[in-house]
Amino acid sequence: METPVCTDACGPEQPFDVFARTCPSRETLEHVTGRWGSLTVGALREGPCRFNELRRRVEGVSEKMLSQTLHALERDGIVNREAQPTNPPRVDYELTPLGIEVADRLLALIHYLEGNMSAVLTARETYDGTRGGR
Amino acid sequence: METPVCTDACGPEQPFDVFARTCPSRETLEHVTGRWGSLTVGALREGPCRFNELRRRVEGVSEKMLSQTLHALERDGIVNREAQPTNPPRVDYELTPLGIEVADRLLALIHYLEGNMSAVLTARETYDGTRGGR
DNA sequence: CGGGATCCGGCTTGATACTG
């Protein structure tokens, strides 16, 4: 489980490298950091959640995109899906242990950005101003 | 600069919240975690870099997308662009202090994923196997 | 070398409708 080696897509004795075009880690990174992936994972860090509640936490996501995002994350072992065959149906989504680790690193980034948006906004004004109003 | 407040898009007295549909932090997060954004920021963490060298580090990115990505990151104050009006022209890109902080958090996520891809790959096999070959 | 401008095909996305 430590220092795994990419046995098929990144070369014989080479560890996974996201900068390599064909490395599967790039795919997973995209699932996790994708438009809805990062928000979904971040929202689930607050605890298990049902489908429609998740939709409310992640403002703006459509049913289709949330469903699609959750499937990709479940396949990658980031999210666990628990369905109870009751009526009405009840399905809970939660992070796996792997997902929790991912979420914490993602949230560190998110919170840092949230905490420094004033700097970003200032930079934007400077940038937009410098290039003559364009 | 500490505990900034979103004065226009997230409500009067409320800090920036990436889960809110209209919060500008969501936009910046997408620039940073976007398909090429994360790899570009990660690659620049190794040090300043010229355009075409960056293209080589980030395998698979087109000129157009790299250019576009760099502009967005520069506007957000993540990347600094230094052009020397020589001939042939020489342009160096580097992370700003803000960008370095962002990159470190991003790389923490990337390295964690790279180091746990075997678990992801196993999860995928299980997932694909369970749902009867579909 | 370091890009900008343009064209264009296709995948992604978002409504909408429907199912269990």
Added chain:
DNA sequence: CAGTATCAAGCCGGATCCCG
């Protein structure tokens, strides 16, 4: 509630040409 199916639109991204 928890999704899937369908479809049109639009944006993404690559290829190409051009410029400084």
